[in-house]
Amino acid sequence: MVGAGIQKPKRRTRIQRANEKKILEAALEVFSQNGFRGSTIDQIAEEAGMSKPNLLYYFKSKQDIHETLLSRLLDSWLAPLRELSAEGDPLEEILNYVRRKIEMARDFPRESRLFANEIVQGAPRIKPILEGEINDLVLEKSTIMRKWMQEGRIKQVDPRHLIFSIWATTQHYADFEVQVKVVMGQGIDDPAQFEATKAYLEQLFTSLLKID
Structure with a gap:
């Protein structure tokens, strides 16, 4: 069978899309005030109103968030x-x-x-x-x-x-x-x-x- 064993990427739910948007909005606020070096994942999580582990479920690192915003x-x-x-x-x-x-x-x-x-x-x-x-x-x-x-x-x-x-x-x-x-x-x-x-x-x- 063609494509056997290949899994299609899961489509993000409405809640997942909303959380990603909330994280990026929070990160934009933090980065624009403190720059990349002066910002932390903890600050972004606090600004987004979510826990750090929950944030890291969506983005693996501060750099990952920053690069997404810049792109x-x-x-x-x-x-x-x-x-x-x-x-x-x-x-x-x-x-x-x-x-x-x-x-x-x-x-x-x-x-x-x-x-x-x-x-x-x-x-x-x-x-x-x-x-x-x-x-x-x-x-x-x-x-x-x-x-x-x-x-x-x-x-x-x-x-x-x-x-x-x-x-x-x-x-x-x-x-x-x-x-x-x-x-x-x-x-x-x-x-x-x-x-x-x-x-x-x-x-x-x-x-x-x-x-x-």
Whole structure:
């Protein structure tokens, strides 16, 4: 009989899926506050409201949880850059990317800090992705931007530095949220502050790129 002796993986129950989601949500909170090294399984279990043995039934280690979070994060984190289209208006495509990134900083600040902590530590868990998928994506979009510049549709700048600048100016509002709130009085979770921040960034990158 074909397939004899091969067992299909058991489908997870609704309760198992709910518990995994609860663990990942708790881990995101703990990791985003303490970083990978400063976090423990005990802290994650306490945040999730479950026992450590119960947590370890779903994930074998702290690293297992962290890698699961990062893999899910990277897919959504890179989506706005993937959407930048060579067929669109150059300035509007870049400004749309800026808008999406500041929206993500507002809506997913913990995810941003999780990624930042990983990079600060030397990217030990995602370095192959940095060297492969992320580097390839930046090269692809830089090539598109460079073509726009050669055609005289936007000003000449180094596209890689442009992408870095977008990352830095948008993710700052999530990664340094406490500092932003102290200096500005409000973070970008406040609607008025968000609109003011978005307008400033649009003006900044328009001034940098628009052909007069």
